[in-house]
Amino acid sequence: MMLGNCATSSSLSTESDEDIVNNNLTVLVVDDSPMIRKLHDMHLKKFGLKVQVAENGKNAVDLFRSGASFNLILMDKEMPIMDGAEVTKELRTMGVTSMIVGVTSLDSIFDRQAFMEAGLDHCFTKPLTTENIIFLLQELNKKNNEEN
């Protein structure tokens, strides 16, 4: 199982990793910063997740329109053309039920609240930590169990 491979090659394993079953979970990272895309891509792959990246909101929407689907979407807020809140609203309007998690460096609670109201399931501060990812995997497993 992929988690086994990660456990030997990474120092990130903790006892709680034993409980996390990935079931080939797929993630879309939407961020206009190449640095953040690379960081999140690597971090998520350490947990055995299949990662795709989109460099802006329009690309993310086009991916879904072309029939792609993902278990989890990590959404940056501040992006050109379409910001994270607009993309989230659009995806929800299209009927996307994937878990959408905002990842932002926004400081104000008011701004975060507005982002959440666009249709996010959770919102974290950039960059995502190991604890955040473990939490999200647990939430995804719960969601999968409820749907099956």
Next chain:
Amino acid sequence: MDLVQLQRQLVDYRTSLYHEGFLDEQFTQLQELQDENNPDFVVEVVSLYFEDSERLLNELSKALEQQIIDFKRIDAHVHQLKGSSSSIGAQRVQKLCIVFRNYCEAQNVEGCLKCLQQVKHEYSIVKTKLESMFQLERQILNAGGSVPV
């Protein structure tokens, strides 16, 4: 200098960067993501940080030279720089960005200009320090050793 001395020098140098507040825990997290399948991960991410920061610092310089200053635009750039600095653990640059944003909010041109100089200065220091650190790592690897964690 022999291998053991090089390795000791690297550990001391790295420790000093944390002690002096140039790097924080986030940089450690970055190092922990690197593995034998991606041995250049940290260098690659930091290189992207350098490219991004230099672009943002140029934009900030241009924006502050304008007749009519667009504080919203300046704030957006500083916000981005703060975010990316925080992501790699460049603590001093990140902290200065917070001060910078306060001046933007107050629409204080003098304050912004002063802050920009300080950010440029701190950025160039952390860039030099990281490059020196990477050079030490390369010397160790070329000497057939492994980089101490």
